[in-house]
Amino acid sequence: MPAAGCLLIGLAAAGCSLQPTAAWHGLAVPAIAMLPPGEASSDAARANEDPRLSDALKSPDAAVRADGVKAWAEGRGEISSAVLAQLARDPDLRVRMATIQAVARRRPAGCEPLLIAAVGDRDVQVRLAAIAALGELGGAQAQAVLRQSLADRGEMIRKAAVSALAASGGEDSVIRAKDDPSWRVRLEVARALAQYRDRQAAAAAVQLSSDPSPAVQQQVLASVGQWPLRQSGAIFLEALGKETYQTRRAAAQQLAALWAPAAEFPVDGNPQQRAEALARLQERFRREIGLVDPGVLAEAGQRADAGRDARVSTEAVAEVERLASDDVRVRRRAAERLAELARDRGPGRPATLRLAEAMAREVDPLVWRSVLTAVESDGSEPVIRLAYMAIGHPAAEVRRRACEHLAAHPSPRHAEVLLPALEDANPAVAIAAARALGATGRLEGTEPLKRLLGSGNETLRVEAATSLAQLKDPSGAAALERLAYSRDPSVRRQVAIAMGRAPDPTFAPTLVRLLDDQYAIRLAALESLPNVIGHGEPGLESPPPASVADQVEFWKKTARQRGLLGGRP
Numbered sequence: 001m002p003a004a005g006c007l008l009i010g011l012a013a014a015g016c017s018l019q020p021t022a023a024w025h026g027l028a029v030p031a032i033a034m035l036p037p038g039e040a041s042s043d044a045a046r047a048n049e050d051p052r053l054s055d056a057l058k059s060p061d062a063a064v065r066a067d068g069v070k071a072w073a074e075g076r077g078e079i080s081s082a083v084l085a086q087l088a089r090d091p092d093l094r095v096r097m098a099t100i101q102a103v104a105r106r107r108p109a110g111c112e113p114l115l116i117a118a119v120g121d122r123d124v125q126v127r128l129a130a131i132a133a134l135g136e137l138g139g140a141q142a143q144a145v146l147r148q149s150l151a152d153r154g155e156m157i158r159k160a161a162v163s164a165l166a167a168s169g170g171e172d173s174v175i176r177a178k179d180d181p182s183w184r185v186r187l188e189v190a191r192a193l194a195q196y197r198d199r200q201a202a203a204a205a206v207q208l209s210s211d212p213s214p215a216v217q218q219q220v221l222a223s224v225g226q227w228p229l230r231q232s233g234a235i236f237l238e239a240l241g242k243e244t245y246q247t248r249r250a251a252a253q254q255l256a257a258l259w260a261p262a263a264e265f266p267v268d269g270n271p272q273q274r275a276e277a278l279a280r281l282q283e284r285f286r287r288e289i290g291l292v293d294p295g296v297l298a299e300a301g302q303r304a305d306a307g308r309d310a311r312v313s314t315e316a317v318a319e320v321e322r323l324a325s326d327d328v329r330v331r332r333r334a335a336e337r338l339a340e341l342a343r344d345r346g347p348g349r350p351a352t353l354r355l356a357e358a359m360a361r362e363v364d365p366l367v368w369r370s371v372l373t374a375v376e377s378d379g380s381e382p383v384i385r386l387a388y389m390a391i392g393h394p395a396a397e398v399r400r401r402a403c404e405h406l407a408a409h410p411s412p413r414h415a416e417v418l419l420p421a422l423e424d425a426n427p428a429v430a431i432a433a434a435r436a437l438g439a440t441g442r443l444e445g446t447e448p449l450k451r452l453l454g455s456g457n458e459t460l461r462v463e464a465a466t467s468l469a470q471l472k473d474p475s476g477a478a479a480l481e482r483l484a485y486s487r488d489p490s491v492r493r494q495v496a497i498a499m500g501r502a503p504d505p506t507f508a509p510t511l512v513r514l515l516d517d518q519y520a521i522r523l524a525a526l527e528s529l530p531n532v533i534g535h536g537e538p539g540l541e542s543p544p545p546a547s548v549a550d551q552v553e554f555w556k557k558t559a560r561q562r563g564l565l566g567g568r569p
Contacts, residue, residue, distance in 0.1 A: 053077040062092035073102035096126045104133035116145050124520045128160045135164025143170050155182035166192035178204045183213035190216050194223035217247040225254045240278050316341050316351035323358040335370035342374040352382045365395035372401045379409030391417050396426035403432035410439035422448050431463045438467025446473045453479050458491045469502035484510045493521045500528025507532050508564035515552045529555045
């Protein structure tokens, strides 16, 4: 019998798993499998001397490295924090994914920075795994990163951040995501409402029960169905008045399971019959249970918000005054505190009116970074002036953040400061400036953007092409079509995302082709297709199927049915 076969039989006799994987190419992984669980010493240095695990982690075969990490996840041996950090940056996706999943499972001491770094990974699968792991880990630093992820451009990242924040106790942040433009993110908020039963959760449930997406409406009902009847009854009764049949039916069924009279509601009746029956049920519920007016819940949430805003505004003004200190450490702490205070709704007008003057002579990039974070949701005139000042700062990071702020609060008048930034020596600044110009909606003369289509930096070309497409310049769409054939998979993914930002039905064939590309590119194309083809039109189900494979088939079929593929099968 061949030596490898003897080794496998020996492993089986020892009770080791012999699941067939691509990693059975040599002796490194079988040797790891022979390490019995629990053999690892708490002395990481000693365990790391074991050549079986060490050889696997250094193997040129990525599959062997990944299986080495998986063996560690099962308690077979130890890996030092330095080696883990190196594995989390491995060029192979399988190794990085295995590392993040293993760290989430074993939670070694000091693993938080590794997971936080992985949130910025180039591959969406790793980012999603890291976000989920941070949600399980919890803690102030993890929650801060998850809150930042709520502002990510990708709806899948934002959705994952909501789920992770719900798991780690970040109710305020979860509830704020109820206004997200993506129905998938709002659906995750609706799902999280099952675990919250306070006034702000009730106010959010009232809002989401009128969401444009039937899927969100129905999930709200499923979540509040786990609340006490006196709290959930008002939301169920309001849902009975909805025009969406599925929502109305779900509300009637769930309320009837908790309160028998609701079974009398004529779900299939005409509008007048339903309105009369609803009025009778509301009156009866008020007498028997006690009806809490949904409007009262919403007003209570608004009053709480107003009180919080007043407190934040007073503290923010005090921190702005500290920005005049001669001590850069004091100014940095003040700016950081300002960013913390403003995390929810901005620092308030009294503070923003003082900021431009306070920052006029500021040169420290860390102070600028925190201040720009504090005002990132504010598009008022004083803050726009602040961004105009920042775009001329010596630090590239500050200039980039200034461009991003102007992109978030677009206006054609920003072009005067953004056009020179296209020539910035730092590519990240030029990319941010190009994006901001596309957001303006109107640009007198697109030649500066067109010149960037010849750049050697493909990411800059993608951004310039996207902005041109948003500005209705035909050269932009043509450039995106060409870039979709880039040899660099990260560029193809950027193009897939860009086509959703500048939607045009002519992009449908390219996006459908990208559904057969690498997994991360496929996900990006799936995010963009609803914008390009559209929801809610005749013959288009809403929402599309949940699994990735089903969504791929759904959009291919829809594009064919709409005749958008130009003869492509």
